[in-house]
Amino acid sequence: MSNQSHNQISDVQELILSSTDSGHVLDNLLPGFKYNIKLTPSTSNGTLPSSPIYSITTLMTKNDVQIKNISTKNENGKIKVNWILVNPHRHYATVDVPVTAIIKYKVKRILSCSIREVEQNWTSITIFNRTNYEIIDTVPNSQYSIKVFVDVKDKNTTQRENMIDVLTPASNPITEPVLDPDHPMYITNNSVFVQWKLSSENCSKLNGFLSQFYIELKDKVDDILQIRETKNSYIGFKELRSNTDYELKIFIKTHFGYNPEYFLLANFKTKLENLKPVEDLVVYKKSPKNRMVGFRWNYTQDTNVDGFIVSFDENPLINTKNTSIIPLQKCSAWPEYYCHTFYNLSPSNNYTFKIKPKSIDYPEGGNVSSISFNSIDGLPDSPMNLKTTEIGSSTIVLQWDIPWIFNGVLKMFVINVDEITPIDMNTCCVTITPVEIPVNEELPTYNHTITGLQPGSLYSIGVLTVSKSLCYSSQSRLSVTLPTI
Secondary structure (H helix, E strand, C coil), X not given: CEEECCCCEECCCCCCCCCCCCCCCCCCCCCCCEEEECCCCEECCEECCCCCCEEEECCCCHHHCEEEEEEEEEEXXXXXXXXXXXXXXXCCEECXXXXXXXXXXXXXXXXXXXXXXXXXXXXXXXXXXXXXXXXXXXXXXXEEEEEEEECCCCCCCCCCCCEEEEECCCCCCCCCCEECCCCCCEECCCCEEEEEECCHHHHHHHXXXXXXXXXXXXXXXXXXXXXXXXXXXXXXXXXXXXXXEEEEEEEEEECCCECCCCCEEEEEECXXXXXXXXXXXXXXXEECCCCEEEEXXXXXXXXXXXXXXXXXXXXXXXXXEEEEXXXXXXXXXXXXXXXXXXXXCCCCCEEEEEEEEEECCCCCCCCCEEEEEECCCCCCCCCEEEEEEEECCCCEEEEEECCCCCECCEEEEEEEEEEEECCCHHHCCCECCCEEEECCCCCCEEEEEECCCCCCCEEEEEXXXXXXXXXXXXXXXXXXXXXXX
């Protein structure tokens, strides 16, 4: 009997068999080997001619197969795993038999986060009659541990453990920074400062080692692009244009590069130049008795203004101050101006009033305007722009504008009508009782119809202002000749 393999082994056995024996069992043969067997009878007279050579190959079970030479290849986000099946009894010669293999793998380290091992369970896959497998959707820039072994039925059979570690390649990051809520964006009329941070939960999506941040700032009006790179998690831009829309993009850049599809986007608008002071600030009415004062002013800057901050310096000797915020309120009598009336002022003869516009951009207010005044009443201004809007044979329709300054509080208008040259000299100079027009609200214009006049006569008409403290203005006058019948 001979055994032929890579290294040929021969063996001769002498057997004493009786005439009734019809065979013999050869044991302790190795699985998966090819054996050549021939029989040579031996007698007392010598040997007889040998039998033909018989070739047999012993059977192999999965318990007799082992895994060897595990190899891997990274391709398109996959780890392709290959291995060979060997016969450990034949110097690990390869074999081609259908066996069931088990592959186990897990992420051992995500290098983008840290070098510490990840606590993750093994994923186990059973494979039949194959010597390859693809692990899909792998985590870039990570270390994987992979085991492959034969699924044996005999649990007492010792399998040689085959495990390798594989590094997946880096790729562009698939995450972006987020604004730091503890440090909100700071925007002025010519600069911006922004701070951000990385989410620790998304560190695996870096897909590489953080290098720096790539930043684009675009002027959305003129389409001018500024590009910066920084290792810090904050940046500031100066010399920007005021009241201009900008677009800010912040990309994570690793040793592999940056991903143009993932970025922190922040749109913002620089503030206006510091708010200019109000104009034409005047005290147009006041009442010492009621401790009240009314102000009027003009403001024509951008509509971003959302109110005014006002303060009174009352009694400078004790340095008391009353500060408040008032809304945008146009005057009822002067629609292009702003007005506000303050009540319950502290008793004082002299006041200093300060006012400054405010906006979302400038919540503390812009430039200050101030005016000093006393609480003593003065004479009101005369009615303005007195004119006739209609003249009849016995009527005149008058119209006039509200006085520019009341000084006190407006109470009424008084109309005086004097007949200067009558058409009938025999009825000269008919006396007309003055008419009082009470003022219930501040209006841009007022009107009144004078009746009972003489046709063809010449009249002198005067309108004067009266305050509640009974101070009278000078008259606004005009002359009118009525048509004859």
